[in-house]
Amino acid sequence: xxxxxxxxxxxxxxxxxxxxxxxxxxxxxxxxxxxxxxxxxxxxxxxxxxxxxxxxxxxxxxxxxxxxxxxxxxxxxxxxxxxxxxxxx
Amino acid sequence: xxxxxxxxxxxxxxxxxxxxxxxxxxxxxxxxxxxxxxxxxxxxxxxxxxxxxxxxxxxxxxxxxxxxxxxxxxxxxxxxxxxxxxxxxxxxxxxxxxxxxxxxxxxxxxxxxxxxxxxxxxxxxxxxxxxxxxxxxxxxxxxxxxxxxxxxxxxxxxxxxxxxxxxxxxxxxxxxxxxxxxxxxxxxxxxxxxxxxxxxxxxxxxxxxxxxxxxxxxxxxxxxxxxxxxxxxxxxxxxxxxxxxxxxxxxxxxxxxxxxxxxxxxxxxxxxxxxxxxxxxxxxxxxxxxxxxxxxxxxxxxxxxxxxxxxxxxxxxxxxxxxxxxxxxxxxxxxxxxxxxxxxxxxxxxxxxxxxxxxxxxxxxxxxxxxxxxxxxxxxxxxxxxxxxxxxxxxxxxxxxxxxxxxxxxxxxxxxxxxxxxxxxxxxxxxxxxxxxxxxxxxx
Numbered sequence: 001x002x003x004x005x006x007x008x009x010x011x012x013x014x015x016x017x018x019x020x021x022x023x024x025x026x027x028x029x030x031x032x033x034x035x036x037x038x039x040x041x042x043x044x045x046x047x048x049x050x051x052x053x054x055x056x057x058x059x060x061x062x063x064x065x066x067x068x069x070x071x072x073x074x075x076x077x078x079x080x081x082x083x084x085x086x087x088x089x
Numbered sequence: 090x091x092x093x094x095x096x097x098x099x100x101x102x103x104x105x106x107x108x109x110x111x112x113x114x115x116x117x118x119x120x121x122x123x124x125x126x127x128x129x130x131x132x133x134x135x136x137x138x139x140x141x142x143x144x145x146x147x148x149x150x151x152x153x154x155x156x157x158x159x160x161x162x163x164x165x166x167x168x169x170x171x172x173x174x175x176x177x178x179x180x181x182x183x184x185x186x187x188x189x190x191x192x193x194x195x196x197x198x199x200x201x202x203x204x205x206x207x208x209x210x211x212x213x214x215x216x217x218x219x220x221x222x223x224x225x226x227x228x229x230x231x232x233x234x235x236x237x238x239x240x241x242x243x244x245x246x247x248x249x250x251x252x253x254x255x256x257x258x259x260x261x262x263x264x265x266x267x268x269x270x271x272x273x274x275x276x277x278x279x280x281x282x283x284x285x286x287x288x289x290x291x292x293x294x295x296x297x298x299x300x301x302x303x304x305x306x307x308x309x310x311x312x313x314x315x316x317x318x319x320x321x322x323x324x325x326x327x328x329x330x331x332x333x334x335x336x337x338x339x340x341x342x343x344x345x346x347x348x349x350x351x352x353x354x355x356x357x358x359x360x361x362x363x364x365x366x367x368x369x370x371x372x373x374x375x376x377x378x379x380x381x382x383x384x385x386x387x388x389x390x391x392x393x394x395x396x397x398x399x400x401x402x403x404x405x406x407x408x409x410x411x412x413x414x415x416x417x418x419x420x421x422x423x424x425x426x427x428x429x430x431x432x433x434x435x436x437x438x439x440x441x442x443x444x445x446x447x448x449x450x451x452x453x454x455x456x457x458x459x460x461x462x463x464x465x466x467x468x469x470x471x472x473x474x475x476x477x478x479x480x481x482x483x484x485x486x487x488x489x490x491x492x493x494x495x496x497x498x499x500x501x502x503x504x505x506x507x508x509x510x511x512x513x514x515x516x517x518x519x520x521x522x523x524x525x526x527x528x529x530x531x532x533x
Contacts (some may be wrong), residue, residue, distance in 0.1 A: 034513040041332070044518045045390035045400040058213060061190055062516040063402070 007076045029072035059080040096144045104155040105421040108134035114241045125207035132427040144198030153191025153210045153406030167526045174326045183506045190404045202527045217435045224242035228453025231429040238428035239271040250353045250361040257295025259451045260366030266458040278308045303354040310348035316484045327413040331500035334387045337482045339410035360421045368426040371401040394441035404519030501527040
């Protein structure tokens with residue numbers, strides 16, 4: 001996996017799966033995806049599945065509610081950290 | 090980050106423990122003892138124990154059935170409660186409250202923190218090996234687990250009044266039929282909403298028929314819309330959730346609980362037990378969205394069977410729609426299917442893809458105990474009331490304006506939450522905002 005590829009793939013998934021308009025200027029890699037309403041609890045379950053499947057990592061409960069898991073940049077840090085630390089599933 | 094002190098305060102009653110080792114109910118001594126023994130723990134458990142070595146143990150069961158919330162002050166003192174509201178009433182801001190993660194054992198001693206996960210590794214395997222040939226064996230193992238668990242319960246609670254929630258669906262009917270063998274005085278309880286024509290729902294009619302066939306009395310909880318909504322605030326606080334599906338299910342349970350509370354005998358030192366058929370829907374991915382007035386409710390994530398099962402099971406961490414709500418009326422809800430969790434979670438993806446998966450498995454588990462009409466009746470959901478959506482709890486809530494936004498706002502009000510957006514972080518991905526005392530979150 002090329003690490004810089006991670007945020008691109010996460011962003012692409014979110015844009016596609018949750019119908020984010022390409023002209024939406026609020027949607028960035030730093031926006032709180034939940035507070036801004038891009039992802040609800042159903043979508044969150046889909047996102048978890050995508051991340052685990054695409055990056056071959058197991059996401060422990062503890063990371064799901066971390067503040068890093070609110071935006072794409074944070075998710076990228078988590079995925080990179082888990083793959084480095086051997087949490088690959 | 091302050092170290093933890095040796096002070097742990099518990100506010101209010103914690104959820105009752107009905108933990109199971111696979112052979113016996115867990116004793117308090119076991120729950121406070123060797124952590125290795127807790128790896129076998131199944132069923133509802135959670136608590137705070139003073140250990141013989143002077144330290145403290147905080148723990149929750151692997152499914153997260155029982156709830157445990159905590160806060161820690163700037164001197165390291167930990168305060169624990171089974172509902173966030175209890176901590177809010179003590180003056181703790183809602184945003185400082187965290188859950189102990191499900192399946193976690195935390196030992197505190199002399200300022201040191203020892204943390205263990207007791208979630209079995211095999212539960213994270215989304216598509217376990219197996220196939221159709223194992224269904225009979227799986228059914229036998231589940232039946233043995235249910236029998237063993239119910240037998241142990243009856244021994245441990247010989248004088249308690251015992252009730253079983255009976256919707257007439259496969260899950261509750263199975264528990265009713267099996268439990269009746271262990272609790273001869275078992276009373277079935279059926280929910281319905283009052284209708285102008287006095288007609289009972291499909292659920293009610295089936296419950297009446299089955300109770301008669303099984304030879305057990307049926308207590309009928311029939312409520313008007315006004316009576317149903319009397320419990321709304323209790324449901325939001327004790328159910329620890331604002332999401333519509335869980336609130337609707339909790340309202341059903343509140344109506345059942347009030348009815349049981351009126352008639353239950355309480356011999357000294359006992360708490361009435363209420364057996365339910367919960368958990369089987371999560372284990373077998375048996376949920377469907379519902380349509381009402383051109384809107385879809387109870388939507389599910391777009392996931393494959395095994396992934397959806399993982400999401401639903403993870404979601405058991407959040408929502409106390411059964412145990413929390415029954416406890417509000419002084420009743421202990423017990424979910425026997427928890428005793429067979431491992432076998433359910435070992436069912437392979439191919440089996441989960443079958444439309445008749447629940448019927449087939451239930452025939453293996455309970456085929457000798459249930460009449461044929463229970464296996465062949467259409468699926469009905471208690472909140473919906475039957476094949477006809479109108480007349481159920483979902484319709485009543487929508488028509489009264491108790492929609493998702495209203496429930497969110499009311500939860501915010503009841504918990505004195507200053508910034509409502511904090512709820513986005515309180516429940517996410519089926520888990521409560523959690524942490525380990527001494528490691529995460531303190532009052533600043």
